[in-house]
Amino acid sequence: xxxxxxxxxxxxxxxxLAEDLIGKVLCTRVNGIFTSGIISETEAYLGATDQASHxxxxxxxxxTSSMFLEGGHAYVYLCYGLHYLFNVxxxxxxxxxxxxxxxxxxxDGIEEMKLRRGNxxxxxxxxxxVSNSLGINLSHDKINLTGNTIWLETGNYDKKMFQIVNTAxxxxxxxxSDAILPYRFLLQAR
DNA sequence: AAACCGATTAACT
DNA sequence: GTTAATCGGTTTC
Numbered sequence: 001x002x003x004x005x006x007x008x009x010x011x012x013x014x015x016x017l018a019e020d021l022i023g024k025v026l027c028t029r030v031n032g033i034f035t036s037g038i039i040s041e042t043e044a045y046l047g048a049t050d051q052a053s054h055x056x057x058x059x060x061x062x063x064t065s066s067m068f069l070e071g072g073h074a075y076v077y078l079c080y081g082l083h084y085l086f087n088v089x090x091x092x093x094x095x096x097x098x099x100x101x102x103x104x105x106x107x108d109g110i111e112e113m114k115l116r117r118g119n120x121x122x123x124x125x126x127x128x129x130v131s132n133s134l135g136i137n138l139s140h141d142k143i144n145l146t147g148n149t150i151w152l153e154t155g156n157y158d159k160k161m162f163q164i165v166n167t168a169x170x171x172x173x174x175x176x177s178d179a180i181l182p183y184r185f186l187l188q189a190r
Numbered sequence: 191a192a193a194c195c196g197a198t199t200a201a202c203t
Numbered sequence: 204g205t206t207a208a209t210c211g212g213t214t215t216c
Contacts, residue, residue, distance in 0.1 A: 043197070052197070054212095063212055080198050081210035087197085100197060120200075128198055138211090171197050193215075203205075 009072035030135030037104030052175035055096035067096035083128030
């Protein structure tokens with residue numbers, strides 16, 4: 001498998017990238033322990049023009065500043081006061097677009113994921129669970145995704161067995177007319 | 191300085 | 204299906 005480089009992430013076509021990230025492998029090395037999983041669900045947030053984006057209207061705050069970095073950095077933030085959600089920043093610097101990684105299929109380090117999850121059973125099934133299983137937290141906000149802590153690799157899944165489905169995003173009812181945009185992508189068994 | 195609220199989850203009934 | 208948990212960022216006073 002090949003590590004995705006800067007040129008992959010600076011692509012301004014975030015919707016395309018959100019779909020293209022399905023099937024790629026998200027890898028982390030936290031406290032020296034390698035864990036990874038196949039990305040199986042994503043959501044695109046298109047920034048300035050997207051009412052669902054934290055950076056709608058180019059809103060620049062301490063929190064959203066991560067999204068203004070060049071594509072290939074991480075945007076991690078605290079949601080509902082208890083969950084860390086991991087996003088891949090895309091496009092050129094100053095263009096606050098990002099892709100929320102909502103779910104993975106665990107590959108490596110499954111025993112470590114179970115330890116991180118404590119007595120909870122599920123290793124997958126939501127964006128905050130992904131962060132927990134992979135050891136991602138606020139300290140990883142703004143990190144470069146071509147480094148050796150969090151990175152992505154090309155992957156392969158059986159395209160005969162799965163298809164990519166496209167739906168509205170989850171939990172963005174506040175976004176008015178943009179709430180129904182089909183910016184969510186998931187891998188589904190055929 | 192204080193109030194308000196969310197790109198959710200898990201444990202209930 | 205319902206609901207409590209929980210806190211940083213943002214807005215409002």
